[in-house]
Amino acid sequence: MELAIWLSVVLAILGFGMGVMVWAYRRPLGNSALFPSPVVELSMPIGDAARSQFESGCTDFAQGRYPAAIDQFTAVMVAEPDCAEAFHNSGLAYANLGTDGLAVQALLKASDLYDRQGTKAGLDRVKQQLEQIAGRRGLKPRAAAQEP
Numbered sequence: 380m381e382l383a384i385w386l387s388v389v390l391a392i393l394g395f396g397m398g399v400m401v402w403a404y405r406r407p408l409g410n411s412a413l414f415p416s417p418v419v420e421l422s423m424p425i426g427d428a429a430r431s432q433f434e435s436g437c438t439d440f441a442q443g444r445y446p447a448a449i450d451q452f453t454a455v456m457v458a459e460p461d462c463a464e465a466f467h468n469s470g471l472a473y474a475n476l477g478t479d480g481l482a483v484q485a486l487l488k489a490s491d492l493y494d495r496q497g498t499k500a501g502l503d504r505v506k507q508q509l510e511q512i513a514g515r516r517g518l519k520p521r522a523a524a525q526e527p
Contacts, residue, residue: 412475413511416441417448417468422498429458436468445472463492463501470505474512482512 417440425433436451449472455465470485486505493501 412443413515414471414475414508417471418464418501418504421462421464422493422496422501423461423463425455425459425462429455429462432458433462433465436465440468440472443475445476448472461492461496463489463496463498466492467501467505471508474508479512479515483509486512 417437419437421430421433432451432454436448436455439445439448439451449469452465452469452472455462456469459465466485467489470482470489473479473482473485486509490502490505493499493505
């Protein structure tokens with residue numbers, strides 16, 4: 380009997396904790412998103428199905444449905460692994476959710492793809508957005524941290 384009560388209490392606590400974590404993941408960080416809009420212009424042509432998913436991801440992003448947007452952009456990444464904007468927008472969505480580690484990974488991948496494509500505007504935008512993420516956390520960007 381005591382075991383059943385103990386298990387019930389532990390499961391209730393775990394259930395509550397998981398519920399709070401899911402709720403926190405599904406809402407943007409704070410009341411306003413760091414990045415209110417996605418990148419909508421593609422730097423290279425992609426297939427029709429991937430373009431449709433990309434546009435759906437941009438719509439989800441603009442409406443604050445960041446987990447859904449991430450799912451759409453991930454599908455684009457699978458279909459078009461050289462689509463820098465899919466990685467870029469995924470990184471922005473992760474940042475808006477407060478998942479900065481994943482945001483930085485995605486933005487660095489986008490930066491690499493922009494570099495390979497020779498898209499300076501994309502590189503500059505990613506650099507600025509990485510600095511915004513670092514600034515939100517009170518961190519210095521690496522280049523600034525290395526200055527005397």
